Amino acid sequence: MGVTNLPGGPPGLDSEPARPVIEADGLHKTFGTIRAVDGIDLSLTGGRIYGLLGPNGSGKTTLIRLLAGLARPSSGSISVLGTAMPSRPLLAKIGYMTQGEGLYAELSVWENLSFFAAMSGQRDPDALREILDIVELGDRRTAPVVELSGGMRRRLSLACALVHRPPVIFLDEPTVGVDPVLRYQFWDHFRGLAAAGATLLVSSHVMDEADRCDQLILIRAGRVLDMGTSDEVRRRAGTPDLESAFLKLSGIPGMDGSR
């Protein structure tokens, strides 16, 4: 699947530090008295998969919505591909798979996909067929969404987010309700997108998905607990697995690494 070349350049060539694709500086977002995002700085480079990990209600979705330009930060600044967010034109370069379904239930698979393709400015019907094959819904084109299983809806939802081949991709819990085989294929596809230069931020509260990410961002109560590779996070926490590391970093007593 083709992705346009990015200012970040190919990944892994660390001789020259790549310019970050997503930058957040002192990000705060409050709803009344609730601090959903409470001071987050990020610098994400192209060609990588970032895993955003945290328990329910930790601010993952709010952070993604801020980065995707769907919410305005209470304070702090965001830039994506060098453009200050929120920016409407830049949304053409962002793919966002929402946590909710976000599909028109009475429309068919193809009608949903072509609607969101049109909204994102994708005119090439080959791109639609290609992404449908990737999510293995090619033979269900005419099926109305109401007749799809939960997993199929997630797959269609992913297809709608990627149909315009965006270089910046936010996926909010994309693999919920997806069976293990397809989950594997999803991650395979994410890896392919990253190899082609895309930047992916994938949220999850399933820790076993974390090992598939290049970098992890652990958040809790709107703050970053730790950031780094899976190995770095475990080493710093001194725990054998990520789940324990997460519990230890959260400061929950008696839960650190003893499993």
Next chain:
Amino acid sequence: MSFLRVGAIARRIAQQFRRDRRSLALLIVAPLAVLALLGYVIRDTKPLDTRLGIVNLAGPPGAAAASAVQVAAKLQGIPVVDVGTDEADARVAIRQDRADLVIVLPPEFTSSSRVVELITLGEAPTDDGARIQAVVGLVSQVGGQGSRPTIQRQTVYGSASATVLDTFAPALIGFFGFFFVFVLTGISFLRERIGGTLERLLATPVRRSEIVIGYSLGFGFFATVQVALILVFALGSINVPAIGPFGSFEIGLGIANAGSPVLAYLVIFLTAIGAVNLAIFLSTFASTELQIIEFIPLVIVPQGLLGGVFWSVHSLPDPLQAVARLLPLTYAIDGLRAVLIRASDLSSSDLQLDLAFLAGVAILFVLLAGATIRREIA
């Protein structure tokens, strides 16, 4: 039957109502408010002003009758206005809203064979009927004793035999043009908001104006198709010949139509655009489909009562008249009556006002609707 389960279901409904105070309030307040409004309208509906014109074409016997009517009118406080000297002048006077009813004493009028013509506007049979009631006593004064005079009714528009249906039809067309599209858009947009598709839509580079115009075209199209069908049904009349055991019958109401269907369509289209965008705007204030339905007594019922469907706007009590003049349906119905009954075209200042108001309302609601579609709050 388990009373435990029955009780639990009933209790759950009570709990849901407790969480949804607005539904509860509406359940109690709405019928009272609607009844109060209805009572106000019916009880305080004003007697219609009747500006009387008299035209005598019958020479001296007519002149005597005319002065007798004039004296009687003065006694009853009915103003008599000058409408010229022949029937054509009188019709112009009614059309130009200088007189409401003209008594014509035709050339064949004599003191022994008393024939009287009454000319009214013919736009609203109920109004005309009320005015004729008011002057019928005067007419019996037209000279001599013995049998009552023969009254011949004529109207400026339509025909004197127009039924309530004929003048009701434009009002109902306007009402439907507003009502269904409002409810459908409201529910549809609410589903966008709560179903996550609006969130996804706003994650694309779509402009707010594109959403609002797209919705207006989409629903406006279906609203006007609906109205086109209603217009055809109301105005047309197709005879279906007998087939087998079924006798022949008519499809369509065959209502007399004076004006341009295209102008009627324009009135409805502007009305529908306003309704679509009002619904988008109000969907912000609803979190369930039920709450969209609850906008009906708030938005639809007052317009139905005050907009001229049942009573003409100028017969409403003054405070309600002022309210009626702010409601889009008032102008939609007036515009449709202007086109379909009075055969007005774009040179009519009444129709110009109706179209201008409806266009203004549509623009206002488009702006309001656009303001509620924000990436920030989606």
